[in-house]
Amino acid sequence: MQNRHRLREEAQQWKLLARTFWERFFDNELVAMKGEMQHTLTQIVALLTAVGTTISLLLLLKYSLILVPRSRLAEVTRVASWADKTFFLAYSMVAFGFLTVLCWDALFPDRRDAMVLTPLPLKTRTVFLAKQASLAVFLLIFAGAINLLPALLFPLVASPQTASRLGLAGQIAAHLLSTLAASAFVFFVLLSLHGLLISVLSHRQFRRVAAFAQLACLFSLLALFFLLPQMWSWRLLADPERMAAGRMVPPLWFLGLYEVLQGAAPPVFRPLAKRALWALALAAASALVIYAACYRRHVRRSLEAVELAPEKSSRRTEWVSSLVNRLLVRRPTERACFHFILKTMARSRHHRLFLAGYLGVGLAYVAEAVVRLVIQGGPGQLFQPSPVMLAVSLVLLFFVLVGMRVLFTVPAELHANWIFQLTEHRDRRPYLAAVRKAVLAVGVAPLVAVGLLGYALLWGWAPALKHALYCLLLALLLMEGLLLGFRKIPFTCSYLPGKANLKVMWPFYWVGFSLYAVSTAGLEAWLWRTPWRFAAFVVAAAAALAVLVALRRRRVRRGLELVYEEAPEPTVRTLDLQEWPAAAGL
Numbered sequence: 001m002q003n004r005h006r007l008r009e010e011a012q013q014w015k016l017l018a019r020t021f022w023e024r025f026f027d028n029e030l031v032a033m034k035g036e037m038q039h040t041l042t043q044i045v046a047l048l049t050a051v052g053t054t055i056s057l058l059l060l061l062k063y064s065l066i067l068v069p070r071s072r073l074a075e076v077t078r079v080a081s082w083a084d085k086t087f088f089l090a091y092s093m094v095a096f097g098f099l100t101v102l103c104w105d106a107l108f109p110d111r112r113d114a115m116v117l118t119p120l121p122l123k124t125r126t127v128f129l130a131k132q133a134s135l136a137v138f139l140l141i142f143a144g145a146i147n148l149l150p151a152l153l154f155p156l157v158a159s160p161q162t163a164s165r166l167g168l169a170g171q172i173a174a175h176l177l178s179t180l181a182a183s184a185f186v187f188f189v190l191l192s193l194h195g196l197l198i199s200v201l202s203h204r205q206f207r208r209v210a211a212f213a214q215l216a217c218l219f220s221l222l223a224l225f226f227l228l229p230q231m232w233s234w235r236l237l238a239d240p241e242r243m244a245a246g247r248m249v250p251p252l253w254f255l256g257l258y259e260v261l262q263g264a265a266p267p268v269f270r271p272l273a274k275r276a277l278w279a280l281a282l283a284a285a286s287a288l289v290i291y292a293a294c295y296r297r298h299v300r301r302s303l304e305a306v307e308l309a310p311e312k313s314s315r316r317t318e319w320v321s322s323l324v325n326r327l328l329v330r331r332p333t334e335r336a337c338f339h340f341i342l343k344t345m346a347r348s349r350h351h352r353l354f355l356a357g358y359l360g361v362g363l364a365y366v367a368e369a370v371v372r373l374v375i376q377g378g379p380g381q382l383f384q385p386s387p388v389m390l391a392v393s394l395v396l397l398f399f400v401l402v403g404m405r406v407l408f409t410v411p412a413e414l415h416a417n418w419i420f421q422l423t424e425h426r427d428r429r430p431y432l433a434a435v436r437k438a439v440l441a442v443g444v445a446p447l448v449a450v451g452l453l454g455y456a457l458l459w460g461w462a463p464a465l466k467h468a469l470y471c472l473l474l475a476l477l478l479m480e481g482l483l484l485g486f487r488k489i490p491f492t493c494s495y496l497p498g499k500a501n502l503k504v505m506w507p508f509y510w511v512g513f514s515l516y517a518v519s520t521a522g523l524e525a526w527l528w529r530t531p532w533r534f535a536a537f538v539v540a541a542a543a544a545l546a547v548l549v550a551l552r553r554r555r556v557r558r559g560l561e562l563v564y565e566e567a568p569e570p571t572v573r574t575l576d577l578q579e580w581p582a583a584a585g586l
Contacts, residue, residue, distance in 0.1 A: 010123070010126055013122060013126050013130075014126050014129060014130050014133070017117075017122075017126065017127060017130030017131075018130040018131075018133040018134050018137075019134075020130075021130055021131050021133075021134035022134040022137055022138065048095055048142065048145045048146050049145050049146070049148075049149055051091070051095075052088065052091065052146060052147070052149060052150035053149045053150065053153060055087070055088075055091075055150070056149070056150050056153035056154045056157055057153065057157075059084055059154070059157050059158065060157045062080070062084075063077060063080070063081075063157055063158050066080065077158060077159070080158075081158045082255065082259075084154070084158065085175075085178075085255055085258050086228065086251050086252065086255050087228075088147075088150055088154065088175070088179060089178065089179060089182045089251045089254045089255060089258070090224065090225050090228050090251040091146070091225070092143075092146050092147055092179040092180075092182050092183050093182045093183065093185070093186045093221070093224075093225075093250065093251060094221045094222065094224065094225040095146050096142060096143060096146060096183040096186050096187060097186040097187075097190060097217065097221045098218065098221060098357075099142055100186065100187050100190045100191070101190060101214050101217050101218055101221075101353075102353070102357075103138070104190070104194060104210070104214055107135070107191060107194055108131075108194070108195075108198065108291075108294075128292075139183070139184065139187055142183075143179075143180050143183040143184070146179070146183065147175075147176060147179040147180055147183065148176070150175070150179070151172055151175040151176035151179065152172060154175060155168055155171035155172045155175055156168070158171075159171060170261075170262065170263065171262055173261070174258055174261035174262040175258065177257075177261055178254050178255075178257045178258035178261060178276075179254075181254060181257060181276065181280055182250070182251065182254040184280060184283075184284070185250065185254070185276075185279060185280045185283050186221075187287075188280075188283035188284045188286070188287040189283050189287075190217060191287040191290075191291060192283065192286045192287045192290050193213065193217070194210075195287070195290035195291050195293075195294050196290060197209060197210060197213060198294045199290065199293070199294045210349075211349045211352060211353065214353055214356075215352075215353065215356045215360070218353075218356060218357055218360045219360045219363065219364065222360050222361055222363070222364035223363075223364050223367060224249075224250075224251075225364065226364040226365060226367065226368035227364075227367065227368055227371060228249070228251060250276075250279070252272055253272050253273075253275045253276035253279060254276045255269070255272065256268075256269035256270065256271070256272025256273040256274075256275070256276060257272070257273040257276040257277065259273070260273040261273075321339070324338075324441070328437055328441070329434065329437060331430050333425055333427075333430040333431065333434075334430035334431070334433050334434045334437075335434075336434075337430065337431050337434035337435070337489060338434040338437055338438055338441075340489075340491075341408075341434065341435065341438040341490050341491070342438060342441070342442065344412050344490070344491045345407075345442065348412050348491075350410075351407055351410065351412065351491070354403070354406075354407050354410060355400070355403050355404065355407050357403070358399045358400065358402065358403025358406075359396070359399060359400055359403065361399055362395050362396045362398070362399030362400070363396070365395055366391075366392050366395050366396065369388050369391070369392075370382075370388065370389075370392070372388075373386070373388045373389070382458060383458055383459065384459075385459055385463055385467070385525070385528065386525070387521040387522045387524075387525050388521070389458075390467060390521040390524050390525060391517055391518055391520075391521035392451070393447060393448070393451040393455075393467070393471045394471060394474065394516065394517040394520055394521055395517040395518075396447055396451075397443070397444070397447050397448075397471060397474070397475045397478070397517075398478065398513055398516050398517045400443045400447060401439065401443050401444070401475065401478050401479055401482060402482065404439055404442065404443050405482040405483065405486075407490075408435070408486070408488065408490035408491065409488070409490075409493065409495050410491065410495060411491055411492065411493060411494055411495060412491035412492075413491075414492075414494055416492075417489075417492035417493070417564055420489050420492055420562075420564070421564055424562060428556060428560050428561075428562060429556055431489055431562065432483075432486070432552075432556065432560075435483060435486065435489075435490060436479065436483060438490070439479050439483070440479070443475075443479075444472070444475045444476070444479065447471075447475075448468050448471055448472050448475065451464075451467070451468060451471060452464050452465065452467075452468040455467055455468070463528075466528070466534065467524070469538065470524050470527075470534075470537075473538065473541040473542070473545070474516070474520060474541070476545055477541065477544060477545055477548065478516065480545065480548040480549065480552065481548065483552075484548065484551070484552060484555075487560060487561065487562055487563050488562060488563050488564075489562060489564075492564060493563050493564050493565065493566055494564075494565050494566050495566055523537075
């Protein structure tokens with residue numbers, strides 16, 4: 001009876017711990033007091049599902065236009081599907097890798113977990129198994145969200161009309177198993193890397209190196225996704241030299257597994273399938289061994305470690321800060337808000353990672369475009385002001401400015417915003433001015449300066465200065481547009497998950513990016529043909545910027561309240577007509 005009671009008690013502890021560890025994957029301060037974790041989870045799952053589903057439906061046109069004799073339809077369709085299968089595998093690996101890196105801190109018990117759980121009468125085995133169960137649920141739910149609907153839709157789209165129900169079911173199973181295996185491979189590799197860093201480095205070293213490791217992982221995943229189309233084509237299978245290099249690309253391993261599972265695969269795919277299985281097995285085994293080996297050590301070091309204190313400012317930093325105070329932020333309120341924004345971005349690892357994710361997307365997109373340009377036209381294309389080269393700075397500016405605008409809504413420490421509420425001044429202009437100057441200092445000025453130097457080395461100073469002016473004007477217009485309705489001190493306001501509605505709005509964001517970063521590069525190439533065109537653009541852009549500034553100042557003069565708690569959208573909207581006569585003075 002005592003053993004049965006003890007087992008029942010351990011099972012209850014395991015369930016409670018597993019649920020708690022699962023919630024810790026999403027335990028952050030992005031949720032307002034009235035928000036719920038389920039909303040955040042729903043938004044993430046919906047966004048991940050929407051991308052694969054949309055691509056699958058768009059491919060319907062491609063396969064409906066394959067006009068070949070019925071006897072060759074299955075063969076031609078299968079060859080045409082290799083690139084699309086590689087895309088789904090790469091998307092699965094990148095999306096799941098992104099989620100793993102963003103939730104990296106929750107993969108192992110942190111200092112708070114160790115301090116709370118260690119004094120309790122809990123067995124280490126119970127805590128360890130609960131953590132493993134939460135990781136398994138995390139893996140299955142998000143891998144299913146990324147891969148399940150595409151696994152059902154893509155075989156229906158890409159299968160020829162002659163396919164039987166049994167053959168279609170086999171293709172669905174092959175797609176699902178291969179994409180799940182690719183997701184699991186990335187997860188285990190990142191988990192092994194995390195465990196190795198914990199095992200090799202001290203706690204202080206790990207806290208410093210982990211951030212750079214996360215940034216490197218994010219950029220590697222994005223670079224793989226964007227550069228893969230340049231490395232892959234169906235002709236690769238017939239080129240032994242390129243195929244030798246292709247064997248080093250993980251998505252191609254799982255493409256081989258996909259084809260072998262689908263049946264009747266060409267011989268070239270069988271070594272790739274074996275490599276995928278061996279890689280998955282080794283990654284899983286190493287992750288489990290490393291995780292189990294460093295688990296106790298990490299928990300013990302988390303209890304013994306002392307939180308890192310902020311580093312003292314060097315003389316150079318103090319000199320730069322005093323120079324910025326004299327030239328850029330002279331008013332005390334504006335100066336305090338400006339340095340608060342910069343210090344938070346510099347010290348908060350989560351905020352740095354968030355912004356680095358946006359910058360990484362931009363860098364990967366730029367790298368793919370530049371590599372494609374060099375492959376098609378040769379290295380000489382880098383020394384010509386083509387639309388692709390002109391778009392480099394514009395793409396990076398777009399992602400950094402949009403990333404900073406989103407980042408400002410992510411709270412750093414909600415319990416500390418009382419100091420701003422107590423000291424808030426009637427004149428809100430210094431707060432908003434500090435926000436814009438922070439964007440200029442962190443986002444606009446460094447990218448424009450680096451772009452000016454890089455383009456000057458490639459094209460000379462005259463075209464570089466002209467392009468820098470063009471980028472500066474567009475960046476200021478984008479900044480004013482993004483911050484036109486911003487009524488917060490960055491990092492001090494709670495955030496309601498789902499308010500941005502990314503699962504619906506992402507096509508509009510993509511259109512905005514295309515218009516700003518891609519179309520404007522072609523416009524700039526057209527403006528450069530005659531001097532008067534570029535001069536007319538500068539005048540028009542300056543006038544538009546003046547209109548946005550005047551509109552912002554008008555809104556501030558009317559009275560503007562700073563927001564510290566994000567309110568949910570009302571269930572029922574009213575027109576407040578009963579207050580209209582009093583507001584009108586009647």
